[in-house]
Amino acid sequence: MPTTPEVLYQSVIAFAFLFLLARLLGKRQVAQLNFFDYIAGITIGNIAASWSLDEIRNLHAIISLVIWTGLSLLLSFVQRKSRRARLLLDGRPTVLIRNGNVLEDNLRKANLDLEEMMLLLRQKSAFKVADVEYAILETNGTLNVMKKTELEPLTPKDAGIQVLPEREPRVLIVDGHVIQASLERSGYSREWLLGEIMKQGATDFKDVFLAQVDSNGSLYVDLYRDQQKEPQIKEKPLVAASLKKIQADLENFALETRNQQAKASYTRTSQQLKQLLEDLSPYLRD
Structure with a gap:
């Protein structure tokens, strides 16, 4: 039975040996297996299993677990700092x-052969070495590739095209239920949402399984299967929903503007449109 100092000594030696082994295997193996963390985790698990089965003395198990865990944390801390x-x-x-x-x-220093390098290049969608300007094997074993300039995809910036900044897409309808908080944060009204889903074949919110809007106002709508087979767009409710959206937008414009003349104009027009909707309501029902 080993003594306590022997357990301490052997644990430190084993830890250092496994770390050295991981380094000798090269970056590729470390990346594929996360070798050192993987082996350290197995070792700690084996120690705990042996302890639970009384194969080693309780004190020795505790010492070994503390040493392996502590050295792993210390190594990670030193690497960060x-x-x-x-x-x-x-x-x-x-x-x-x-x-x-x-x-x-x-x-050769990276312990890679040509076929393995080609495999890593293909994982980065670089099937021809002639297309690659730089390829760098990182310390974690991943390969980063920079293709030649003439093969890089054209971006809106390269073409001098102004594009709107992207915002987080928001889910507005889930399982037939409108997510009101998400709708308000997106700056849209229920009337607008109803009009948009009706354009894509829904008659009501309950017909929609999922609806998500992006930063450009484009709405993705996924209808339930029976609705997808036979989409029905009803023109009158769609007109009513569109008019309600315009009226709601005018109210928002009136609240947001600091120009009193514009505020009064928005408010007056919104009230007129509201009255028009009330008058037309009996005729816009399906």
Whole structure:
């Protein structure tokens, strides 16, 4: 039976040995298996299992568990706090392709062969080495690829096109129920939402399984299956919903503007439209 100092000594040696083994296996293996964390977790689990089965003395199990857990946390803390320690423990990123040329020496240092590098490139949608300007194997084993400039996709900025900033898409209807808080945060009214879902074949909110609006005001609507097979757009309720949306928008404009003349105009027009809706209501029912 090992003594307490022997347990302490052996735990520290085993921890250091496994870390060294993970480094020797190279970045690729560490990435695929998360080798060191994986082995450390298994070791801690085995210690706990042996303890629960009384295969090792309680005191020795506690000491070993504390040492393995403490050293793992200490290693993680040192890596976060010290750049030098991080470079020493994790190493540096390895450039595998520079200016379109494969660096064979770096490939060998990373413990990779050509086929393995090609596999990593394909995972980044780079099927031809000729398309790659730079490829860097990071310290966590992932490969980052920068394609040649002429092969990069054209962005709106490259084309000089002004685009609106994206905002978080919001779910407005779930299982036939309107999410009122989400609707209000999006700045839309129930009338607008009803009009939009009717354009896509719904007759009421209960016909919609899911509705989500993006930052451009485009509404995605997923109807229940029976509604999807036979969409029915009823024109009169759609007109009523559109008029209600306009009237609600005019009320919002009146609340938001600081121009008193504009506020009065918005309010007057909103009231007139409200009266018009009341007059037309009997004729706009389906």
